[in-house]
Amino acid sequence: MMKYGIVAFPSKKLQDLANSYRKRYDPHYSLIPPHLTLKNPVEATDEEIRQIAEKLAKTSEQHEPFTLRAYKISSFQPVNNVIYMKVDNTPELLTLHNALHTEEFGGAPEFSFVPHITIAQKLSDDEHSDVYESLRMAGVNHEETIDRFHLLYQLENGSWTVYETFRLGKESQ
Template sequence: MNYGIAVFPSREAQDYANSFRKRYDTHYSLIQPHLTVRESEDWSEARLQEAVEHITRIAQTIAPFDAKLNRFSSFYPVNNVIYLALEENEPFQSMVEAVCSGPLAETNRRYGYNPHLTVGQELSDDELHDVLSSLRKKPVNLPFKVDRLHLLYQTDNKAWTVYQTFLLQGQR
């Protein structure tokens, strides 16, 4: 079964993202707006248990932190994806490095890690440029607290749902 790890932003940020995702994101109906922490991967039951133990340990060492989505950006020309970008990547990046270590180390990541919330994907070049040019003009100010990680699994109909939630319990 496929498993992945994500952070869900505030309801306000999710609602804002969904106002664009329903039109521009082909995965709109499969997963709620999120920031990927670890890409999906097919895990055995033993691997799942190892992952749960690892995430439990790591979550006890990471302190909750504040994040803010503050602009629209794109991965063009590498990928025709439009996303909401974080004002500051560092705390998120540190969390990802801790989670994606040891038994959850990612050796086959296709791209360098850039935390983001996808609002459009699988767009043609023309559509991407048209949509992005209008979205870049919009002011974005969506603060949220990162205080938990979600281990997700993919159902038979390709939708994603939460398997387990881990509260970040570290101290600053």
């Protein structure tokens, strides 16, 4: 069994901005690039993941590229000390997220969908307040089009790597 997840990677420009914070405040910095999680990690066998990849190829054709708009710095506190770039939940993004949580992909998500790009996590309460305050002041205002998503799998050292990339939209195939 391996762990798999589905994400969208933003442009280098937004990744560089996110990483400028992550290298200081996110212990997962070296394990995965900045990303928007479309489906939380699940366990699957090699055979299951091949079937999932085939279904994802069909799903990607049925969904158009979406706008990723990161418009503020927010936090999941008090649930946990995660600071993130809040991403606008556009109809296209929500539709894609819902399509990845149908029965054939293992059913409904565990949590309601809050599109975001994590920039800080696993901070103490005091660190969290200080870092959150300064990052909130810095803010974020970025918009781009995302035309693909990625099926990732986790390596033994905890890092994530791309298993397959799926382009959104019919004409992209």
